[in-house]
Amino acid sequence: MADVLFTNVRIFDGGGEAPFTGDVLVQGNKISRVVKTGYGMRSPPVQGAQVIDGAGAFLMPGMVEAHTHFSWNDQPSLDAIQRMPPEEHILWCAEVAKRYLDMGWTSCVGAAAAKPRLDVVTRNAINDGTIVGPRYLAASQEITVPGGLGDSTQPHLPQPEFAFGAIVSGGEEMRRCVRMFAKYGVDSIKINLSGESITGMSSEMSQFTSEEIRVCVEESKAWGKRVAAHARSTWSVKECVRQGIEVIYHASFCDEEALDMLEAKKLEHFVAPGLAWLINTVHNASEWGLTPDVVKKMGYPRELDAAIESMRALRKRGVRILPGGDYGFAWTPHGTNAKDLEYFVKHVGMSTMEALLSATAWGGPMMRMGKVLGYIREGYLADILLIDGDPLADITVLQDKARILAVMKDGEFHRAPPVRAARATRWAA
Ligand SMILES: [Zn+2]
Numbered sequence: 001m002a003d004v005l006f007t008n009v010r011i012f013d014g015g016g017e018a019p020f021t022g023d024v025l026v027q028g029n030k031i032s033r034v035v036k037t038g039y040g041m042r043s044p045p046v047q048g049a050q051v052i053d054g055a056g057a058f059l060m061p062g063m064v065e066a067h068t069h070f071s072w073n074d075q076p077s078l079d080a081i082q083r084m085p086p087e088e089h090i091l092w093c094a095e096v097a098k099r100y101l102d103m104g105w106t107s108c109v110g111a112a113a114a115k116p117r118l119d120v121v122t123r124n125a126i127n128d129g130t131i132v133g134p135r136y137l138a139a140s141q142e143i144t145v146p147g148g149l150g151d152s153t154q155p156h157l158p159q160p161e162f163a164f165g166a167i168v169s170g171g172e173e174m175r176r177c178v179r180m181f182a183k184y185g186v187d188s189i190k191i192n193l194s195g196e197s198i199t200g201m202s203s204e205m206s207q208f209t210s211e212e213i214r215v216c217v218e219e220s221k222a223w224g225k226r227v228a229a230h231a232r233s234t235w236s237v238k239e240c241v242r243q244g245i246e247v248i249y250h251a252s253f254c255d256e257e258a259l260d261m262l263e264a265k266k267l268e269h270f271v272a273p274g275l276a277w278l279i280n281t282v283h284n285a286s287e288w289g290l291t292p293d294v295v296k297k298m299g300y301p302r303e304l305d306a307a308i309e310s311m312r313a314l315r316k317r318g319v320r321i322l323p324g325g326d327y328g329f330a331w332t333p334h335g336t337n338a339k340d341l342e343y344f345v346k347h348v349g350m351s352t353m354e355a356l357l358s359a360t361a362w363g364g365p366m367m368r369m370g371k372v373l374g375y376i377r378e379g380y381l382a383d384i385l386l387i388d389g390d391p392l393a394d395i396t397v398l399q400d401k402a403r404i405l406a407v408m409k410d411g412e413f414h415r416a417p418p419v420r421a422a423r424a425t426r427w428a429a
Contacts, residue, residue: 001028001029003027003028003050005045005050005051006025007043007052008053008054009021009023009024010058010390011059011376012356012376014060014360014374014376015361016357018392022035023035024384025049026384026408028411029411030380030411031377031381032378052417058386058389059384059385060384061361061375061385062408063106063359063398064106064108064359064360064373066111066247066366067272067326068109068110068136069110069114070092070096070100070110070113070328071089071114071328072114074333074334075330076288076289076331078150086118089114089118090118090121093119093121094122094133096328097122097133099335100337101133101409102335102401102407103335103401104398106383106409107134107363107369108134108137109136109137109228109247109366111247112142112190113138113139114164116140116141116166124185134409135383135409137188138185138187139187139189140181141190142164142192143166143174144166144192145168146169148165148192148195148208149192149194149195149199149201150164171212171215174212174219175219178215178220178223187225188226189216189227191230192207193206193231193233193236193240194206194231194233196230197300198298203250203253204253204299217245226246227245227246227247229245231245231249233253234258237258238257238258241258241262245269246270247269247366249273250307252273254310259310263314263317263318269320271322272321272324272325273307273321273325275304275325276340277325277327278307279304281295281300281329282295287330288330290331312349315349315350316349323338323358338395341395342395352394356391356392360375361374381410387404387405388403
């Protein structure tokens with residue numbers, strides 16, 4: 001692996017300060033030097049290092065996606081995801097993993113797999129170099145109840161070997177299920193605590209008893225696994241706080257008490273609302289039968305309003321809100337994930353700086369790598385993006401693959417920069 005010296009770049013280091021012009025040296029898989037220089041000035045060359053003249057391009061930490069489903073297959077329904085046979089499905093996951101890296105997501109937090117071992121196998125294949133993809137935390141299937149979100153079985157058909165979710169009822173079945181996923185080698189256990197209106201069970205309803213949730217958390221912790229919850233309903237958000245479920249997905253319907261509870265434990269939780277899914281389900285899914293009438297009956301416009309209100313309130317209270325969430329449906333295809341950052345600015349009231357930090361500095365601890373990931377600082381892992389443009393001025397540039405000039409993960413270029421093109425852009429600007 002050759003050392004790389006990025007010169008003449010505008011460095012956004014993840015610390016929340018305005019970017020500065022400087023050089024970044026990568027040795028091995030780490031950032032070994034970050035130097036402030038005046039524009040046009042350079043630090044001395046480093047022997048043997050490949051020099052990349054960034055020509056003023058924006059250099060930032062690789063982004064972290066907080067709620068990823070590689071195995072969702074860009075189809076319009078859970079059924080369509082579930083029907084994909086395992087052989088095709090694992091190839092799909094490999095293809096999608098690369099797509100995330102292409103779009104600058106150098107780390108992703110798995111938020112449930114559609115079959116028991118898809119996430120684990122994908123993560124292992126990335127780690128041993130069999131396939132190309134971001135750093136990845138592998139999730140279990142969604143654990144659910146009979147008749148709940150993720151129970152795709154039909155009463156008149158023989159019970160399939162596996163349904164969309166892992167279906168359990170009662171503490172002992174829960175315990176067995178968590179142990180099974182621990183055996184498979186997941187990093188996190190995903191539990192569905194609330195409904196999801198598109199599946200027929202309202203997002204405001206909750207499933208599982210407190211006792212079942214308690215067993216899930218206890219058993220997961222015993223095996224060193226993180227717990228993440230699908231929690232749209234008010235009760236389910238509160239259960240996450242009461243029972244110590246670290247990762248809260250959605251949190252749409254927060255009442256005042258839920259906001260207070262989350263604020264009191266704001267450093268113990270991450271919230272990833274998945275706004276893109278709500279926004280595009282409400283506004284951009286007619287083509288797939290989700291016309292304004294249909295989504296209104298399902299209650300999604302109301303949920304979208306509630307979710308935006310909840311996120312605005314949580315942001316003001318300093319709760320960490322992270323990008324990502326249920327990309328992999330027909331109207332939220334994988335790779336368009338940076339839309340979340342745009343929505344944070346447009347709807348949640350974040351500055352572009354906050355939105356960038358939510359994808360970088362907050363992503364380190366979300367990956368459980370807070371001491372080595374999410375910053376452009378000496379000693380940190382070299383996950384680096386080079387952007388043509390200024391995301392602080394226009395956050396949407398991160399949605400455009402052509403503007404993501406280079407993607408480096410762990411000190412290696414996934415995509416090396418077209419240096420001349422970068423320079424030409426700078427001159428033209
Ligand atoms: Zn999800």
